[in-house]
Amino acid sequence: MTPVAKAGRSGRRSGESGTSDAILEAARAQFATRGYQGATIRAIAADAGVDPALVHHFYGTKDALFAAAMRMPVVPSEAIAAALASAPQASLGTHLVKSALTLWESAGVREAFLGLLRSAVASEEAMALLREFVADSILPTIARAPGLAEFSRAEADYRVSLVASQILGLALTRLVIGLPAIAGASVDELAATVGPTVDRYLTGDAAVPGD
Amino acid sequence: MTPVAKAGRSGRRSGESGTSDAILEAARAQFATRGYQGATIRAIAADAGVDPALVHHFYGTKDALFAAAMRMPVVPSEAIAAALASAPQASLGTHLVKSALTLWESAGVREAFLGLLRSAVASEEAMALLREFVADSILPTIARAPGLAEFSRAEADYRVSLVASQILGLALTRLVIGLPAIAGASVDELAATVGPTVDRYLTGDAAVPGD
DNA sequence: TGTAGATTTCATCGTGTGTTGAATTATTCA
DNA sequence: TGAATAATTCAACACACGATGAAATCTACA
Secondary structure, eight states, X not given: OOOSOOOSSOSOOSSOOOXXXXXXXXXXXXXXXXXXXXXXXXXXXXXXXXOHHHHHHHHOSHHHHHHHHHTSOOSOHHHHHHHHHSOOOSOHHHHHHHHHHHHHXXXXXXXXXXXXXXXXHHOHHHHXXXXXXXXXXXXXXXXTSTTOTTSOHHHHHHHHHHHHHHHHHHHIIIIIIOOHHHHTSOHHHHHHHHHXXXXXXXXXXXXXXXX | OOOSOOOSSOSOOSSOXXXXXXXXXXXXXXXXXXXXXXXXXXXXXXXXXXXHHHXXXXXXXXXXXXXXXXXXOOSOHHHHHHHHHSOOSSOHHHHHHHHHHHXXXXXXXXXXXXXXXXXXXXXXXXXXXXXXXXXXIIHHHHHTSTTOXXXXXXXXXXXXXXXHHHHHHHXXXXXXXXXXXXXXXXXXXXXXXXXHHHHHHHHSSOOOOOO
């Protein structure tokens, strides 16, 4: 958490410091936790153990820092791939929902999700980056699920996006808003009720290819 | 948008000014548009055509102003009631989804939704207020749908919350993130594919009462 | 009429912000 | 070795913020 110790006096340090990476990581964390306005250059610099001026030296303005920080991947799409790869005992949809819900229970996920939403909702640019990330990294991973290969590219896109809408809705109501009935339900309960929905979106009837 | 014209000199104005209401409305708009940190007392005062000190005079601190502004209802639950009351030609779920999607197409809804999320995601207090609002105002309205009366209170809560999760997920992916496949689909397409899901949540099998 | 209270502006305070320029130290390479 | 360049800190600027206290103007009520 405190990657670099701040030395008292100025001038260049010896050896590779990796300072600009430390700044970027601190920035990502601060932007995620506090949002764009709430994150201050000074706090980011303090987190990185560095003088605020150094942040500007590396990244110029706060906007540029933000843009750079947003380019870092946050959600491990490997986790999704792992969930898909592991043995689906029940239906695929149930398994997917269960994996997602279980993943969310690990520490810090709520904060990370909140942070992502905070950033995305705070600026159109961050929103575009998030959309790009979801569309280019997350959805294709889900699209590799068995049974989707037979559909056209457009229809598969549509189906997978519907899955995303339901699962993100679950995340929103359970993690962010905390609707009692959703937040209070167990992983198994939710997986049992929502799983079939995901199955239907993935391979069931009634999916219209969008153009 | 500019309810009260700012006069040059100090002292009380004659007649009822409704200034504190104007301040509250300006605050709501600013908090919704810019989030808690982004909204400034000065901007709110300017929007209300008033001196910044007057804001403090009426509401004390910025936190208190925020709390007061959050208490104003934003989402018209009458719209939901109207949608439920109007003739459901297709299934109830399809009708509900179609109504929601159509409502969103009217101007300003995306901004209002974004603002709500912005505020909710920015502070735990706003989140609690949003949860309270959804749980106490929105959900009971949906719960008056035909066919839900036969369920226990807990099960009806669970079912309605599932509906909320799917519909909010749709709003998130269509309005906020703008996932191409969802944002690009037509209202009828989405209603046709998501409607049955809502039907199943409302009256179908596989719903586990929480607790 | 007079006076207590409500509404409004003004001037200002202290603090924290993003940003800049110069100074200091280390590295690289001719 | 020496010169160019990169990394780092320091000190400070200008500005916007939330907040406060006093003064000015109006209303309500005795």
